[in-house]
Amino acid sequence: MEPMILLVFFFFVLSLYFYFKYKITLARIQSIIEENLRKKEKEIREDAIKRSASVISGKVIEKLLPFTKEFPFNPRDVRWIGDPVDLVIFDGYSKGKVNKVVFCEIKSGSSKLTPIQQSIKVAIIKKKVKWLEVFVK
Numbered sequence: 001m002e003p004m005i006l007l008v009f010f011f012f013v014l015s016l017y018f019y020f021k022y023k024i025t026l027a028r029i030q031s032i033i034e035e036n037l038r039k040k041e042k043e044i045r046e047d048a049i050k051r052s053a054s055v056i057s058g059k060v061i062e063k064l065l066p067f068t069k070e071f072p073f074n075p076r077d078v079r080w081i082g083d084p085v086d087l088v089i090f091d092g093y094s095k096g097k098v099n100k101v102v103f104c105e106i107k108s109g110s111s112k113l114t115p116i117q118q119s120i121k122v123a124i125i126k127k128k129v130k131w132l133e134v135f136v137k
Contacts, residue, residue: 057108074091076093077092084117085103085105085117085120087102087106088101
């Protein structure tokens with residue numbers, strides 16, 4: 001064979017080798033990425049289920065807590081709001097005379113007040129609370 005044809009054939013074979021090597025490597029990388037995505041998706045789903053269960057149990061606790069022995073107020077004086085605070089307690093309402101109004105946020109585990117709940121707490125502590133009557137004609 002002619003040297004030029006041999007050289008072209010050599011580069012053709014070399015090109016095929018690198019092309020298939022590239023395709024095999026690309027397939028391996030894609031397989032690894034897909035496997036990692038499946039694992040990550042599974043972790044995310046499990047975390048979402050845990051969080052959802054935590055939120056649901058928290059909502060149930062919020063509703064049932066006023067009926068426990070440990071709760072210091074009459075459950076009939078409690079009004080559930082849910083957001084931005086869980087409960088407002090009109091202490092004495094069930095007896096016909098409110099002695100005080102208590103804002104109550106129920107937390108469990110390691111949960112903390114949100115920034116808006118923190119600002120509400122500060123406003124109440126600083127006695128920045130008002131009464132407003134609106135008359136409609």
